[in-house]
Amino acid sequence: MIRAPAQYWLLIVMWIRSVLAYPASFVLMLVSSTLVNLTDFVAVLIMFSHITAFGGFSLGEMALLYATSSTALGMADLLTGSIERVGERIRTGAFDAYLIRPVPAFLQAAADGFALRRLGRPLQAGTVLVFALSKVDIDWTVARGIMLAVSLVTGTVIFAALFVLGASFQFVAIDSAELANSVTYGGQALTQFPLTVFGKEIVRAVTFVVPLAFVNYYPVLYVLGKPAPLGLPSWIGLLSPLVAAVMVALSSLAWRAGLRRYRSTGS
């Protein structure tokens, strides 16, 4: 448990080195990945050439939402995205190879084929964040600054937990990778926008069922000093570390249950 970070690092360094064996190819991949992601934000810019506010959010505020959501998903995808291939590994029998090593299967599954090019999305998100902070006029307090920084971490953790939950489900239904993707990648598309535009039902769902609203929406509302929907308190964003902790606990239980099921059914 204590050694987990070192073991994870060992595994990803191995993959990074194998990628960096072809530096030119890597740089090209990274640049193209960042550019493709940037065009994603261009859609928002175009939208704001026709309107001045969307769901009560100005362009800068939208950019802040977009950047936080994109950072969280990008980092989670970078760190744990490989875990979605667990079903494939079970099917081919490669999963057994994880279980004969003295490193937790979870770390091996998360690090396997670590793709540094996925850094493209967080890089793009960072660019948008700089843009956002230059546009929005935030009444900065210490609490708001901390909230913004913390939300990038907790958002990453919430998305990562969702990746792990999805992967755990593949122990039961091997071909369910797409189901999990609809929640993670689909969820990210949702969290780029002020959630209220989607209607109350969606807001309830992403608050109480799949807590995507805690990835960035509630924290950003707090930072911007905007009221929360559904009559929720405006400080609800402060609960995001708690939500992240609960998600980690849930996903860890799910992973263990999945692994136990695997070990007692075989492939």
Next chain:
Amino acid sequence: MAVIELADVSRAFTVTSRSGWRRTRREVRAVDGMTFSVEPGEVMGYIGPNGAGKSTTIKMLTGILVPSGGTIRVAGVDPSRHRLKLARRIGVVFGQRTTLWWDLPLKDSFAVLQKMYDVPLARHRENLATFVELLDLRDLLDVPVRQLSLGQRMRGDIAAALLHDPEIVYLDEPTIGLDVISKARLREFLAQVNAERRTTIILTTHDLDDIEALCTRVMVIDHGHQIFDGTLDGLKSSQSAPRTLVVDLAATLPPIQVTGATVIKTDGPRQHLTFPTNTSAAPLLAEIAANYPLVDLSVSEPTIESVITQLYNTA
């Protein structure tokens, strides 16, 4: 003190079959009431037809699978409960697929394993040098695993499984698909490792030459049950697989009459007779020589294949 101990170990799988809308669940016992122990330094061949429960047993011994009944102790611990701890003390090779990293050069895989298993660097270098030499890996170190041929990959996998000086090595069909020379080389290497390091080796195989060349002990299983446990010679004599006597006569004759033997084939002047393993060939020879124009003869022992085939059929 045994390094591996199984007491009444079973492993059941639920098999779901579908016909139309109906789903039927059926329990299959892949391993049933397995009890045996292995001493340090033993090389045990674990054989049985496809689906006999060999791989299931190996997976339980590594901790990959949890037994449905009975107890297992490997190197003093319960494998499924202390899987991570046990992993440092065992080496595993799955002949059917690699446990190495597909996209990495062999030497990178080895370097990662050194850190993963915390092998002291000096010891790692020493082991690596030995294995590179013995398994002829020098030219393969820079090649990504996916580009290796089956035989090369297998050598890489075996080196990888031994780098951390495991006390016990499980080899699940290590010679599958290899050519004759590669097989011989691999066997030689394993025999050397066993002799020099006293590594306990359990190997499953369909190639009985592996058993002949390596194993001090053979265990035969079928349908999850042990049907034989002992030495190779013991296995041969345990079964009354008939010996064969081939006689060349001076002329083509009708099948000859000998007490205690029967003609199974005639081929011109050559006749093939079988007689039970536990009887001597001498009286037969005397009788044939006295009654028939005997020119030449040869006695052949039952092949291990025929012994095992018979064992499967009687089990």
